[in-house]
Amino acid sequence: MTKNSYNAVTSKDGTTIAYRSFGRGPGLLVVPGALSTSEEFTELAGKLSDSFTVHIVDRRGRGGSGPQGPDYSIAKEREDLLAVQEATGAVYLFGHSYGGLAALEAAMATSAFAKIALYEPGVVVQSEPADWNWLSEYEKDMNRGDYRAAFAAFVRGAGHTPLSRLPKWYAKLILRMVIRGNHWSRILRLLSENLNEHREVRRLASTYPRYGEIRADVLVLSGGKSPESVHRMAGELERTIGRSRTLSIPKLHHLSPENGESPAEVSQCVRQFLIS
Structure with missing residues (x-):
């Protein structure tokens, strides 16, 4: 090879x-x-x-x-x-x-x-309907063209960072400051795919x-x-x-x-x- x-x-x-x-x-x-x-x-x-x-x-x-x-x-x-x-x-x-x-x-x-x-x-492994409220936020933000808000909804909902405990507007501000340039461009290209994929994560929960x-x-x-x-x-x-x-x-x-x-x-x- x-x-x-x-x-x-x-x-x-x-x-x-x-x-x-x-x-x-x-x-x-x-x-x-x-x-x-x-x-x-x-x-x-x-x-x-x-x-x-x-x-x-x-x-x-x-x-x-x-x-x-x-x-x-x-x-x-x-x-x-x-x-x-x-x-x-x-x-x-x-x-x-x-x-x-x-x-x-x-x-x-x-x-x-x-x-x-x-x-x-x-x-x-365990899921409640309220655990997925962020997914509908994500979709609404995408439909409005507010891609930074959609990304903030995802990061807060995914729960892998301390940003999950912050208000969405504040998380959005922090993410805008730390994720810029090529890094943001790469994420932006995949936001729609990411939404579809996390619908599957929700469907397969439990x-x-x-x-x-x-x-x-x-x-x-x-x-x-x-x-x-x-x-x-x-x-x-x-x-x-x-x-x-x-x-x-x-x-x-x-x-x-x-x-x-x-x-x-x-x-x-x-x-x-x-x-x-």
């Missing part, structure tokens, strides 16, 4: 799914989260490319892949990952956040993956017992700085999936696998799990 090559497959519904390939060795699919593309995982891939052929998927709606489509659901993500797995022969799988949720759904449909590492997958059917070895990673709800979710997955275990990495947070954060620490844990 040529190092740092850009490839594509056609998914079941005809959508093009692109992916970047790095290194040599057994195949490892990397599935980014909701507001990310393959570009944000090149450092993680580079750390693993001496032992694995790492294929970073551009999920539909981003990068070189086709659009989500009007009938988008996580079933489409599952079909996309199965298409990339068939093309690459990958036997390992890594998913971050919503990408971790997609990875779990793909693992339900195939026995091709021997080992699956997840970093804070987008699994909701359905995690289904993952008890997964027979692969599974490692659920989390960051020590992440909220307690994340660690409870990881514990529930460990109790649900027969061949699974959890590992919390001190000082890390939800975005740690991405470029410029802590991909070296994440990759070290993933490597040890995959080669053990």
Whole structure:
């Protein structure tokens, strides 16, 4: 496999799914989260490319892949990952956040993956209707064209930062100051896709017992700085999936696998799990 090559497959519904390939060795699919593309995982891939052929998927709606489509659901993500797995022969799988949720759904449909590492997958183990009020705010803000407000609604609702405890107007102001330029442009391009994806997170809330059917070895990673709800979710997955275990990495947070954060620490844990 040529190092740092850009490839594509056609998914079941005809959508093009692109992916970047790095290194040599057994195949490892990397599935980014909701507001990310393959570009944000090149450092993680580079750390693993001496032992694995790492294929970073551009999920539909981003990068070189086709659009989500009007009938988008996580079933489409599952079909996309199965298409990339068939093309690459990958036997390992890594998913971050919503990408971790997609990875779990793909693992339900195939026995091709021997080992699956997840970093804070987008699994909701317990849900009340009020927990999702932010999603309707997000949609209204998008319809009004107030994309900064939509992003603030998402960040507060997702609950991964202290901004969740601040009034929305104040969170919006802080986010405007700290997320600018190219970083904001990247997020802005994915806000509509992010809304669709979190509708799926809501739909799948509390359905995690289904993952008890997964027979692969599974490692659920989390960051020590992440909220307690994340660690409870990881514990529930460990109790649900027969061949699974959890590992919390001190000082890390939800975005740690991405470029410029802590991909070296994440990759070290993933490597040890995959080669053990």
